[in-house]
Amino acid sequence: xxxxxxxxxxxxxxxxxxxxxxxxxxxxxxxxxxxxxxxxxxxxxxxxxxxxxxxxxxxxxxxxxxxxxxxxxxxxxxxxxxxxxxxxxxxxxxxxxxxxxxxxxxxxxxxxxxxxxxxxxxxxxxxxxxxxxxxxxxxxxxxxxxxxxxxxxxxxxxxxxxxxxxxxxxxxxxxxxxxxxxxxxxxxxxxxxxxxxxxxxxxxxxxxxxxxxxxxxxxxxxxxxxxxxxxxxxxxxxxxxxxxxxxxxxxxxxxxxxxxxxxxxxxxxxxxxxxxxxxxxxxxxxxxxxxxxxxxxxxxxxxxxxxxxxxxxxxxxxxxxxxxxxxxxxxxxxxxxxxxxxxxxxxxxxxxxxxxxxx
Amino acid sequence: xxxxxxxxxxxxxxxxxxxxxxxxxxxxxxxxxxxxxxxxxxxxxxxxxxxxxxxxxxxxxxxxxxxxxxxxxxxxxxxxxxxxxxxxxxxxxxxxxxxxxxxxxxxxxxxxxxxxxxxxxxxxxxxxxxxxxxxxxxxxxxxxxxxxxxxxxxxxxxxxxxxxxxxxxxxxxxxxxxxxxxxxxxxxxxxxxxxxxxxxxxxxxxxxxxxxxxxxxxxxxxxxxxxxxxxxxxxxxxxxxxxxxxxxxxxxxxxxxxxxxxxxxxxxxxxxxxxxxxxxxxxxxxxxxxxxxxxxxxxxxxxxxxxxxxxxxxxxxxxxxxxxxxxxxxxxxxxxxxxxxxxxxxxxxxxxxxxxxxx
Numbered sequence: 001x002x003x004x005x006x007x008x009x010x011x012x013x014x015x016x017x018x019x020x021x022x023x024x025x026x027x028x029x030x031x032x033x034x035x036x037x038x039x040x041x042x043x044x045x046x047x048x049x050x051x052x053x054x055x056x057x058x059x060x061x062x063x064x065x066x067x068x069x070x071x072x073x074x075x076x077x078x079x080x081x082x083x084x085x086x087x088x089x090x091x092x093x094x095x096x097x098x099x100x101x102x103x104x105x106x107x108x109x110x111x112x113x114x115x116x117x118x119x120x121x122x123x124x125x126x127x128x129x130x131x132x133x134x135x136x137x138x139x140x141x142x143x144x145x146x147x148x149x150x151x152x153x154x155x156x157x158x159x160x161x162x163x164x165x166x167x168x169x170x171x172x173x174x175x176x177x178x179x180x181x182x183x184x185x186x187x188x189x190x191x192x193x194x195x196x197x198x199x200x201x202x203x204x205x206x207x208x209x210x211x212x213x214x215x216x217x218x219x220x221x222x223x224x225x226x227x228x229x230x231x232x233x234x235x236x237x238x239x240x241x242x243x244x245x246x247x248x249x250x251x252x253x254x255x256x257x258x259x260x261x262x263x264x265x266x267x268x269x270x271x272x273x274x275x276x277x278x279x280x281x282x283x284x285x286x287x288x289x290x291x292x293x294x295x296x297x298x299x300x301x302x303x304x305x306x307x308x309x310x311x312x313x314x315x316x317x318x319x320x321x322x323x324x325x326x327x328x329x330x331x332x333x334x335x336x337x338x339x340x341x342x343x344x345x346x347x348x349x350x351x352x353x354x355x356x357x358x359x
Numbered sequence: 360x361x362x363x364x365x366x367x368x369x370x371x372x373x374x375x376x377x378x379x380x381x382x383x384x385x386x387x388x389x390x391x392x393x394x395x396x397x398x399x400x401x402x403x404x405x406x407x408x409x410x411x412x413x414x415x416x417x418x419x420x421x422x423x424x425x426x427x428x429x430x431x432x433x434x435x436x437x438x439x440x441x442x443x444x445x446x447x448x449x450x451x452x453x454x455x456x457x458x459x460x461x462x463x464x465x466x467x468x469x470x471x472x473x474x475x476x477x478x479x480x481x482x483x484x485x486x487x488x489x490x491x492x493x494x495x496x497x498x499x500x501x502x503x504x505x506x507x508x509x510x511x512x513x514x515x516x517x518x519x520x521x522x523x524x525x526x527x528x529x530x531x532x533x534x535x536x537x538x539x540x541x542x543x544x545x546x547x548x549x550x551x552x553x554x555x556x557x558x559x560x561x562x563x564x565x566x567x568x569x570x571x572x573x574x575x576x577x578x579x580x581x582x583x584x585x586x587x588x589x590x591x592x593x594x595x596x597x598x599x600x601x602x603x604x605x606x607x608x609x610x611x612x613x614x615x616x617x618x619x620x621x622x623x624x625x626x627x628x629x630x631x632x633x634x635x636x637x638x639x640x641x642x643x644x645x646x647x648x649x650x651x652x653x654x655x656x657x658x659x660x661x662x663x664x665x666x667x668x669x670x671x672x673x674x675x676x677x678x679x680x681x682x683x684x685x686x687x688x689x690x691x692x693x694x695x696x697x698x699x700x701x702x703x704x705x706x707x708x709x710x711x712x713x714x715x716x717x718x
Contacts, residue, residue: 076467078437079648108435109470113649136606149666151675156666164602174605176598182591199590208672226585226592231558232541233585239535239681240599242666243523246533247495250658251649257665274661289438290472290610299609302633306616307508307515307601313567316510322598 004345005337006359011037011049014352014359018052021355022059023066024088032090038125040338043329044177046186047122050344053351055088055119057265064088064118070095078107081252082114086277089120089141093280097126097139100284104135108289113252116276119143119263123163124177124326130165130284131173134293137165138283142248144262147181148222149238150230153208155222156258159185160244165323167287169297171304175323180241181223188214188223201228247281254279363704364696365718370396370408373711373718377411380714381418382425383447391449397484399697402688403536405545406481409703412710414447414478416624423447423477429454437466440611441473445636448479448500452639456485456498459643463494467648472611475635478502478622482522483536483685489524489643490532493652496524497642501607503621506540507581508597509589512567514581515617518544519603524682526646528656530663534682539600540582547573547582560587606640613638 012033019029040048058064068087072080080099084092096112103110120126123139130137143158159179166174179185183202191198191214198212205211206220210229217223225237249256255273262269287296310319340348349359371392378388395414399407417423427446431439439458443451455471462469479485482498489496502517518538525533538544542561550557550573557571564570565579569588576582584596608615614632621628646655669678699707708718 074650076645076648077465079467079644081649106436107466108438109468111468111644111648148672149669149678151671152669152678153672154669156669164598166602166605174601176595176602178592178595178598180595182586201591204672208675226595227541228591232560232587232591233537235679235681236535236537236539236585239523239537242533242681243525243535246525246659246662250655250662251646253650253654256658256662274658285438285470286435287610289435289470290440291433291612295612296609299615299633300605303605303609303615310508310511310513310515312510313507313512313563316567319508319511320594322594322601 002342003339004342005339007337008037008041008334011040011338014348014357015049015052017357018056018352018355021357022056024091025067028088028091031094032088035090035094035121035125039122041330041333042122042124042326043333044122044186044326046184046189049340049348051119053347054263054265056351056354058118061265063261063265068092072099078103078109078111080112082112084114084117084277086116086118089118089278089280092117093120093126093139093282094129096280097129097137097282097284100282101130101133101135104284104286104289105133109283109285112282113247114280114282115249115252115254117254117278117280119278120280122177123161124165124175126282127163127165127177128173128175131167133284134167134287134297136167136285136287139163139280140244140248141280142245142254142256142260142278144260145258146185146217146223147225147241148204148208150225150235153206154258157238157241157245158260159223160241162240162244166300167297168300168304169294171301172327173323174300174304174321175326177326180226180237180244182226182228182237183223185223188217201232244281249275249279251281252279361701362698363701364698366696367396367400367693370399370697373707373716374408374411376716377415377711377714380716381415383450384426387447387450390453391447394449394453394480394484398481400689400692401481401483401685402692403481403545403685405543405548408699408707410478412706413622413624415710415713417477417622420624422620422624427451431458437462437468437470439471441471443473443476443636445475445477448477448637448639451476452479452485452498452641453488455639456488456496456641456643459641460489460492460494463643463645463648464492468642468644471641472606473639473641474608474611474613476613476637476639478637479639481536482520483524483534485641486522486524486536487532487534490526492643493526493646493656495526495644495646498522498639499603499607500639501604501613501615501619501637503619504617505544505576505582506584506600507563507567509584509594512565513617516597516600516604517619518582519600521599521603525659526656527659527663528653530660531686532682533659533663533680534685536685539585539596539603541585541587541596542582544582547576560591603640608634608638610640611638
């Protein structure tokens, strides 16, 4: 598949202009653009600018409010519940993470559950906001149901990612960011474009039987929780995805489980939704609420160095620390540019043309 | 393998007497006994009274202090760091979880990291302490290294379990409690006794190649992180186990990664330990720090009912909620008794005989 290369700044200017065109304030457009493009920089192409047209279609369908009044509706010294007012998750989430950080400054930790939001880009971006404050950051979100719990045929959970960012001193930060499924939906989409089969353990068919069909979700099949099947711990992946759903949506008053709103604007909203919009959950913990920050960060250096030096298995160069591949990708893409599939670039041009913004 | 049945009360009296015999106060012996036997009641036989002789051997080796001065060494309004003074984890952990609950009463949430502790039984017991206060409870612990990170031959992490307990109203609570590996070590031990092979994806051999040998850990092999291999998301299980290790041990000042102290007293302590003892991490979140408790619990009822009613796959009766099997087992064992393998009962008799306590 042919690709076109764009500089980060070029995609930034384009995306920022599109967000302003749908009515975002300058500040919100800048925040949304930075959040969205952090995925492209880190190599998580499925969650980056390729989704811009999807956000615009949600705005056209009046499911996204470009001028939200994001506010705290309930709080204690270490917690808050936020109503995102149907805003872009790309804007609501950084607002909420900042509240968690501000709470942590005073109370040691801050925990924020968010309702009435939308897709928030990559979880890792929000979790990493904590790092510059010598805090551990956490971010998670529910999402529309593509995943069948262990023993279930019905799709009940989203790919519900969890991100945890932990600061170090000399070493780069530890940044884990992963869907609670065996394979993220983005990996399935890559196989669909190639007309290739999936490995065992990624999807099941409409009767709950093992499948290798990358299109299985279109015929009643489902993604599988991390662990794939009961014998390999899928009940653990199912539990993790459930915890993300409950923290993000039941705690906040968002719509949970099979009632989570879909990302594609052409899919009807679920009936009888038990809450408002998508939900997120954020956490920030000051490391010096537990021990002196330098002491902690020096031990993190030691932890990271020791794991990086673990003896690699045959056929592998080294053991990776969570966040290594994405950080290395970001360094490359900031200098060499961001490659987009021709089909993605064409889709962006169409979106830009709606507003007289050229790619 | 032949079994003997004991009533809960019988095992309680025996275990309590053994803990008092090694010097525990009445209060500590009662706490340790309740914590330990909660595993037997819930059907997690690998973590219950079968380990009593192991705790006694750690005490004999002077690695466990039966009269610890457990204290908060650092705190903020929502956090605390606790020094377990080398006490039984079975006593240190409930103390620490109570601190988390007390913090949450005032600050909305409470987060406690613990150093200088020992094996704490099942994580779920501690997490569940929060339920009666209408709080969400969390518990995790690091453990001696049996698990190889993705691409690693070296064992760097323990089975590092995570437990999350979430209250409901009419429905029983949601209680997830799982090792961050594909299979817990207890399941491996069952196969070892039967001289049976493991399924694919549970262990690797000393060179990092796939293995089905249930004894693989004795010849340089390792347990695999949840996900089994890279293609099935083992980097996610590795990240989860790492997060547990860092929250439990790097945050508190315990010994982390490959330096975590071993449970068997005959294994030498690691050299150059970077901290003191095992580490744990606990959390408590008041649900009414986010929304009214009844509202939350009614939505949890709805969540649980909807997931329980999900259409089951061919060959399965129903979809389970995390905690269902353990709760059902507890009801059975409280009335019908707790079965112990003859070998476990014989081992307990030997332990009791050291102190003139008869099983």
